[in-house]
Amino acid sequence: MKKARVLSLLVLCIGLCPLWTGAYEYESESLTLSLSGYLESGARYAFDSDTPDEDPSTELGIDFNADIGSKASFKLFFQVQGDGKVIDPGNGILFNEFNKIYQDKNPCVDIDEAYLDLFTDSMDFRIGIQKFAWGRLDEINPTDNLNTEDFTQGGTNEENERKIGVPAVKSTVYTDLVNIELAWIPQYVPYRLPTREERWFPGVLKPPEVIATDTAAGDIPVTSSYQDIEMTGRYPSHSEYGIRVSKYIAGCDISLSYYRGYNVMPITSGPTDLTITLKDLLALDYSITAETTLVPEIHKMNVYGFDFTTTVGSFTVRGEYAYFQNKYYNRKLDSVLSEELTQEKQDNIMDDFMETYLDSDGEQSVQTFRIDPAISLQKDSMKYGVGIDYIYGDTSISAQVIQEFVPGYDDDKPIYFIKDGFDTLITVSFKQFFLQNTLEANLDGAYDLEFKDYMIKPSLKYKFTESLQLTLGAILLDGKEQDSLVGQYQDNDEIYAKLRCYF
Amino acid sequence: MKVRHLGISLLCICFFIGNIMIAAPGFSAEMTAQEIVKKSEDLLDQAKDSQTDILMTLVNKNGKTRERNLAAYIKKGENDSSKSLMFFLSPADVKGTSFLVWSEPDKDDQQWLYLPALKRIRQISASGKGESFMGTEFTFFDMGSHDTDDYTYTLLADEDVNNEPCYTIEAIPKEVEFYKRIVIWIRKGNFIPAKADFYDTKGEYLKQGIFSDVQNIQGINTPTHIEMHNKQNNRSTMLDLSNILYDKGLKDDIFTERYMKRGK
Numbered sequence: 001m002k003k004a005r006v007l008s009l010l011v012l013c014i015g016l017c018p019l020w021t022g023a024y025e026y027e028s029e030s031l032t033l034s035l036s037g038y039l040e041s042g043a044r045y046a047f048d049s050d051t052p053d054e055d056p057s058t059e060l061g062i063d064f065n066a067d068i069g070s071k072a073s074f075k076l077f078f079q080v081q082g083d084g085k086v087i088d089p090g091n092g093i094l095f096n097e098f099n100k101i102y103q104d105k106n107p108c109v110d111i112d113e114a115y116l117d118l119f120t121d122s123m124d125f126r127i128g129i130q131k132f133a134w135g136r137l138d139e140i141n142p143t144d145n146l147n148t149e150d151f152t153q154g155g156t157n158e159e160n161e162r163k164i165g166v167p168a169v170k171s172t173v174y175t176d177l178v179n180i181e182l183a184w185i186p187q188y189v190p191y192r193l194p195t196r197e198e199r200w201f202p203g204v205l206k207p208p209e210v211i212a213t214d215t216a217a218g219d220i221p222v223t224s225s226y227q228d229i230e231m232t233g234r235y236p237s238h239s240e241y242g243i244r245v246s247k248y249i250a251g252c253d254i255s256l257s258y259y260r261g262y263n264v265m266p267i268t269s270g271p272t273d274l275t276i277t278l279k280d281l282l283a284l285d286y287s288i289t290a291e292t293t294l295v296p297e298i299h300k301m302n303v304y305g306f307d308f309t310t311t312v313g314s315f316t317v318r319g320e321y322a323y324f325q326n327k328y329y330n331r332k333l334d335s336v337l338s339e340e341l342t343q344e345k346q347d348n349i350m351d352d353f354m355e356t357y358l359d360s361d362g363e364q365s366v367q368t369f370r371i372d373p374a375i376s377l378q379k380d381s382m383k384y385g386v387g388i389d390y391i392y393g394d395t396s397i398s399a400q401v402i403q404e405f406v407p408g409y410d411d412d413k414p415i416y417f418i419k420d421g422f423d424t425l426i427t428v429s430f431k432q433f434f435l436q437n438t439l440e441a442n443l444d445g446a447y448d449l450e451f452k453d454y455m456i457k458p459s460l461k462y463k464f465t466e467s468l469q470l471t472l473g474a475i476l477l478d479g480k481e482q483d484s485l486v487g488q489y490q491d492n493d494e495i496y497a498k499l500r501c502y503f
Numbered sequence: 504m505k506v507r508h509l510g511i512s513l514l515c516i517c518f519f520i521g522n523i524m525i526a527a528p529g530f531s532a533e534m535t536a537q538e539i540v541k542k543s544e545d546l547l548d549q550a551k552d553s554q555t556d557i558l559m560t561l562v563n564k565n566g567k568t569r570e571r572n573l574a575a576y577i578k579k580g581e582n583d584s585s586k587s588l589m590f591f592l593s594p595a596d597v598k599g600t601s602f603l604v605w606s607e608p609d610k611d612d613q614q615w616l617y618l619p620a621l622k623r624i625r626q627i628s629a630s631g632k633g634e635s636f637m638g639t640e641f642t643f644f645d646m647g648s649h650d651t652d653d654y655t656y657t658l659l660a661d662e663d664v665n666n667e668p669c670y671t672i673e674a675i676p677k678e679v680e681f682y683k684r685i686v687i688w689i690r691k692g693n694f695i696p697a698k699a700d701f702y703d704t705k706g707e708y709l710k711q712g713i714f715s716d717v718q719n720i721q722g723i724n725t726p727t728h729i730e731m732h733n734k735q736n737n738r739s740t741m742l743d744l745s746n747i748l749y750d751k752g753l754k755d756d757i758f759t760e761r762y763m764k765r766g767k
Binding site: 023038119124136159160172253309310314315390395503 | 563593596639759
């Protein structure tokens with residue numbers, strides 16, 4: 001059945017392609033309009049049949065641009081998706097919303113960008129849904145925190161696809177001395193996550209199924225549920241803003257930046273209901289079950305950044321540094337829950353239980369107690385990296401080293417994706433064009449030094465015509481630990497095929 | 504002295520001849536090859552800036568064609584410096600890509616590439632000059648500026664190209680880097696190159712450039728159709744120029760990051 005659907009989508013894509021011969025354009029003296037887009041069908045094959053499946057997807061992208069004289073322009077880019085990643089759509093609204101983490105829609109419409117540009121001699125002004133691009137590294141930019149990301153594909157897709165367009169105002173001032181970019185986001189737009197049943201739900205947000213204790217309760221089974229975000233009020237103090245000052249000096253592009261806004265990675269609290277069932281009073285035989293609700297938290301932080309790029313001989317060298325003040329991390333859930341379920345704390349809870357039980361003359365043999373373990377942990381930290389590129393004709397190679405350092409890291413309170421205060425990622429990207437740029441081979445890889453996990457993404461893209469291209473690729477993941485950045489997806493190896501038709 | 508390729512520099516790979524020439528008043532039949540080249544340089548420096556639309560057609564060895572549309576802007580600066588900016592207008596997967604080059608004598612070019620998919624401008628090294636430019640039969644070296652003093656020139660026997668009398672000049676680089684030898688045919692009537700044969704570093708015949716459809720634009724004779732045929736892989740690239748404008752008074756701020764992102 002699935003194969004038939006894939007085939008029909010591909011045939012549809014190929015069949016419609018000849019009908020489109022290119023972008024639709026209108027041009028007069030003071031107005032230029034263009035309408036273009038693409039239709040893409042894709043299917044994935046998971047190596048591990050025990051992992052959540054994903055249906056074929058179809059995506060229609062529409063790009064509309066209007067240039068109004070030389071002083072203004074308008075852009076609208078939106079996508080209509082039949083999203084195969086969504087297993088059980090629970091939210092019927094067609095349009096992706098700016099105040100939800102779990103969009104959970106299929107089909108859906110995502111307005112990626114929709115903004116108005118105004119140009120003056122020395123200043124550009126942009127208002128609307130937009131994406132920013134700060135920093136100089138590839139894919140991972142410590143200084144770039146204005147757009148949150150869509151993690152419904154586990155972060156395996158490209159950076160610009162992951163970024164969520166946010167309603168914002170941007171002004172760029174051009175002077176002889178420096179260029180200054182000012183950004184204001186009136187309302188925080190949360191990151192997006194798949195639902196728990198879906199293929200790319202982060203493993204680190206799944207509490208352990210059992211907490212082992214040395215107490216009379218023995219192993220405590222844990223169930224979990226997920227709450228969507230409660231958005232901040234629409235007050236100026238809840239907005240986000242940033243400034244970036246750039247200059248080209250002595251062959252080097254450099255920038256300084258400051259951002260004040262909310263976390264871009266999922267941070268949660270975990271209120272947990274402990275249900276105690278007294279089985280035998282005399283034997284003091286009881287059982288405990290835990291039900292944890294993962295509740296998204298947002299915290300404001302300051303990010304002070306610096307980045308540069310220059311050329312050295314045949315190489316391009318890029319670098320980026322960010323200092324995070326008041327950044328929050330998620331502590332490892334199993335360590336938090338173990339900490340909350342010590343003998344002493346269980347004894348206190350049992351004292352309360354027995355008091356209520358006795359007061360009720362033995363009626364209340366099942367009682368629920370709420371604990372609120374502190375999962376999130378505030379730490380100032382820094383993240384920095386350097387990259388080097390080499391381009392030779394149709395070949396390009398890039399390599400990067402990116403490290404996150406959390407001073408004052410406490411081994412007794414481990415946090416995800418950090419080991420002994422560090423996380424070091426090495427990335428490599430290789431691209432080769434063949435056949436007059438009709439065939440493109442890509443090999444992207446990332447290796448985490450601390451966690452020994454890796455991701456490899458080989459792909460081949462072939463252009464049958466300028467308007468029809470096929471991409472075949474694979475995503476290969478492995479990790480030594482289930483709760484590392486890549487390790488949490490280590491069973492998600494897959495191959496995929498995408499056929500895209502431009503018009 | 505460096506030869507700047509005004510506006511259509513990326514098209515006129517006939518680099519040391521110069522791509523823009525007007526009829527040379529006072530031309531003498533006794534001119535040496537070196538003098539012809541010098542004359543070309545002088546004529547080349549007439550226009551201060553230029554802009555043009557380019558239809559780039561790539562032909563593979565089976566005759567299958569693919570098209571790209573570009574817009575190019577070039578401006579000369581002081582002391583033989585120049586700036587150029589090129590926008591890709593189609594096909595869809597490269598639309599919005601822009602390429603900025605600042606050239607200064609005796610220095611490596613400064614180059615920036617803007618990829619709309621990344622929304623970032625990347626400074627790139629000027630290496631790999633002998634490699635293909637965007638899958639065409641032109642190399643980055645062909646597209647750049649070149650120092651005519653790096654070659655020695657010999658005037659060969661006159662020949663006709665498409666029934667037009669031409670001077671035939673052989674150019675030998677003093678230091679072989681990308682080509683061992685280049686032979687250029689220059690129209691006697693207007694000093695516009697008609698044809699050029701390129702020989703690789705082993706001396707093997709590599710490719711041939713043909714410059715045709717010469718039009719007088721604002722008093723400047725300009726070849727508006729350029730074809731480069733690679734004899735070794737049997738592939739071709741054709742450039743058709745339109746909407747050419749010289750001395751429009753392009754501002755310096757066009758050749759900046761701001762306009763790279765803003766687009767044509």
